[in-house]
Amino acid sequence: MSSTHPAAPPASSAGRGPGFVERAGASVTRRVSVIFYALGFFIEILRETVASFARRKVGSRVLAMQILFTGVEALAVTAVIAVGLGAVIIVQGTSLLPQFGQIQLLYVILITVITRELGPILTAVIVASRSGTAITTELGNMVINHEVEAYIASGINPIAYLVVPRFLGVIISMVVLNLYFNIFGLLGSWMVTQLIAPVEFVQYFQGLFGALSVVDVLSSLVKSVVFGAIVSTVATFHGFRVERSSTEVPQMAIKSVGQGFILLMFANAVITLVYYL
């Protein structure tokens, strides 16, 4: 895959090195080329994903393993964060909001924070940190070991065989983890707060489901799908950007996490804006 990278601009014909303007222009051109290349990579992933469903030949074993590593194994840390976050919101809400006579806003705050905003983004951060780096490292090592070239030589499309299962696996895991985050954040936090500020079970869930709307659930699910696509695409893209040296693998893993976080925040802002439009 490294052969498809945009070529570096030619060196200046003059005896001296390139000037500042020339270097800046070259940098911008290179970055724009990378962005277009990444967009093309993402479109190729989508095309191969649809084609895989049409062919009914998704690497099911790879997909299951990806969901296991990305979803099941991240469940514990996700649950702990969700329970802690929900408990903090309930404790703070039950102590502050009654002072304004607005305790019913507790449920709106819970839904807004856990379901609509922090649930998807925290889940995405967890997945990007754990699985994004793992995917980048795994694919980078496969490139170094010429396994990708072997797939191509064998007539196997590496995107269809290596990327699509990971793409689907991360998206599915992200959606499911986000669901679990909501469950633990809303249900588990109620259990925790029984030790601190007891709230009636029926009262709590009546208020919660009264404040929760389908739009909130759909918004959360849409965010999960988009975040899963971003994390998996960025991770596989940087994994394939490794060219020949094993020292490139950690560099690409770091870039994968950094760029993944930036894109996640950007996408979160865009989706939230669309929600309120």
Next chain:
Amino acid sequence: MKFRIRFVNQVVGVFLIVALGFLFAILISIGSNQRWFARNYRYYSVFSSAAGVSVGLPITFRGFQVGRVTAVRLTEDNEVHVDFFIQDTFADRVWEHSLIQLVSNPLGIGGGLVFHQGMFPSDPIPEGSLIPTITSPQGRELVRSNLVRLPDQDDTINQLIDQVGPIMRNVEEITEILTVVLADIAATMQGTGEGPIQDMVNQTNRLLREAETVMVNAATISDNVAAITEEFRDPTGIVPRLLDPSGSIATFLDDDDALFLQIEAILEGMNRSINEVADFAAFVNAQSPELLFMLEEGREALSVGQDVLEGLRNNPLLRGGIPERREQPSTTRSFRDDSF
């Protein structure tokens, strides 16, 4: 091989199925809680402004949510048309003469539409009817006619506002008291007031008058001192004459110690007399034990004599008794023995 890897499909299957189960349960709970399949009775109301009114605004009745605003639009007549629904479980409470009131919270949070029931039970008004607002002419007329049940406002903000009245009354009372105090102070300053401050002022005036008298006396004394000082300054005055070496005092003191010697002789005589008295007192002190012994002896002799006399008087053998004693006149005679 690890359990998870060996049974990866089962683990992932359970992971997904449980999540899907929760998702369906959440959706069903939302649906049942938000009455997706229940019937709503739609009404409308007309407001003069859409401020504070928005789609989704809850409608409450005695603190319970009974409906929700579904649409807000501005009509051709510049009136704000608000569509809302009342839940089927509360639709039978929408009696004739019911009202809608927009309640806003001064803090900017909360608030909403409050449903006020008509005073007298009736069949529910038809769906799609107008329920007037409490600020509309129709609503004011219903309130004036006492055809609407208006509950007491009992939210926190209103309680605070209710407490403002008593506080203002207290402030008014304090202001009145301050006014009286200031009037008293003004009267006292003018000398027409009564009370302890006026008494203090009067006493101060008396003291000042007495001080004035004292000052007059002091002035007199000062004048005298000034006169004496003037006398000192005058070389022909009485003081220089008295103090002069040829003056009276000098002459009186310059007598070759005759006066001094005379006084000294008098003092020495007095000293001798005092010493003699002291010697006599010491002699008497030295004789005191002997005098005491003699007195004691005499007392015992008198006691014995008394017993003898008592025995003689009681003795029946002595018939003749004691002969009468004849007084022997003294050989010496003093002027005190003479009778005048």
